[in-house]
Amino acid sequence: MTSFKERAAELWWFNAVDFGDFQSRGRDKLDAPPNASLYGTFDLLSSLDLHGKRCIDIGSGSGVVALGMKALGAEYVAAVDAKKYATVELGREITKEEIDYRMLPVESLRDVEEWRHSFDVVVSSGLMYHLMSPFELVYAARLLLKDEGVFILQSLTVPEEKVVAGMYLNTARNVNGDASTFVVPSTASISGMLRSACFDIVAERSLVYKNKFHAWMSRAKKTPEMVSDRTAHMKQMHEWAYVQGENFGGYDLRKMLGAPTATTIPEVTPERRKTIDEYKLEIDFPYNPKRLPNPVGLTR
Numbered sequence: 660m661t662s663f664k665e666r667a668a669e670l671w672w673f674n675a676v677d678f679g680d681f682q683s684r685g686r687d688k689l690d691a692p693p694n695a696s697l698y699g700t701f702d703l704l705s706s707l708d709l710h711g712k713r714c715i716d717i718g719s720g721s722g723v724v725a726l727g728m729k730a731l732g733a734e735y736v737a738a739v740d741a742k743k744y745a746t747v748e749l750g751r752e753i754t755k756e757e758i759d760y761r762m763l764p765v766e767s768l769r770d771v772e773e774w775r776h777s778f779d780v781v782v783s784s785g786l787m788y789h790l791m792s793p794f795e796l797v798y799a800a801r802l803l804l805k806d807e808g809v810f811i812l813q814s815l816t817v818p819e820e821k822v823v824a825g826m827y828l829n830t831a832r833n834v835n836g837d838a839s840t841f842v843v844p845s846t847a848s849i850s851g852m853l854r855s856a857c858f859d860i861v862a863e864r865s866l867v868y869k870n871k872f873h874a875w876m877s878r879a880k881k882t883p884e885m886v887s888d889r890t891a892h893m894k895q896m897h898e899w900a901y902v903q904g905e906n907f908g909g910y911d912l913r914k915m916l917g918a919p920t921a922t923t924i925p926e927v928t929p930e931r932r933k934t935i936d937e938y939k940l941e942i943d944f945p946y947n948p949k950r951l952p953n954p955v956g957l958t959r
Contacts, residue, residue, distance in 0.1 A: 668955040674721035677948035699864030699874025701944035718786030722747040730945035776918035784813035787813040806921040810819030
């Protein structure tokens with residue numbers, strides 16, 4: 660019978676996953692911290708008490724975030740991606756973690772009725788810049804969350820000094836060498852998208868070496884007035900969308916905010932802004948390897 664390790668060695672793994680006696684190779688160089696771009700997500704997630712909570716990972720890659728949330732005590736964890744990966748299927752089999760894994764593009768999440776306003780935590784890491792409509796991800800997160808639910812978003816970004824509240828259209832100049840990257844947003848534009856969808860930002864994480872990756876933790880607010888740091892113009896936008904009910908492209912703010920229940924995750928006060936040195940800080944997150952003594956898997 661083929662062992663788990665032998666089966667894992669036949670696959671290409673987007674993320675490094677620690678299975679105990681061996682680790683999946685992941686896409687990072689062997690001398691680099693495994694999954695370093697996810698350190699902001701791991702750090703923010705670790706500040707939450709997930710016991711008994713409902714969580715979803717949008718754009719799950721090889722499943723390390725979804726597996727970790729289940730290991731941290733979540734009652735129900737869903738993982739979705741635009742296509743199914745054998746690595747996630749094998750990871751579930753090895754760890755025996757119960758993950759509801761579905762092939763669903765972001766654009767289809769608004770149509771999953773049983774998930775609407777049912778989650779305590781939504782996580783999406785490394786997906787936004789691969790979408791032709793980045794706001795679709797923010798819309799989906801707000802539509803899936805209960806009131807006061809937590810949205811942890813991580814994305815490739817462009818430095819603030821180059822773009823204030825805009826995005827690079829990644830067609831003329833390839834910012835990250837990846838042909839599947841459509842847009843590269845600035846941190847200001849992502850913060851603006853979150854607030855426009857009535858998310859109140861409570862914490863941000865950046866990295867020292869992979870400094871183009873940034874992560875946010877935000878809370879889903881019931882009304883626009885509950886969002887802090889709104890500019891005068893954003894107040895006008897909320898008035899236009901929420902009070903007058905105007906919308907373009909189906910982004911209906913009233914429907915986004917129609918959650919019948921609120922999460923029971925208590926208020927957390929993590930450090931508001933923190934820069935993580937990937938080579939000095941070892942992140943303690945389930946199934947994330949701190950090092951790779953016995954990696955297996957194909958490389959590209």
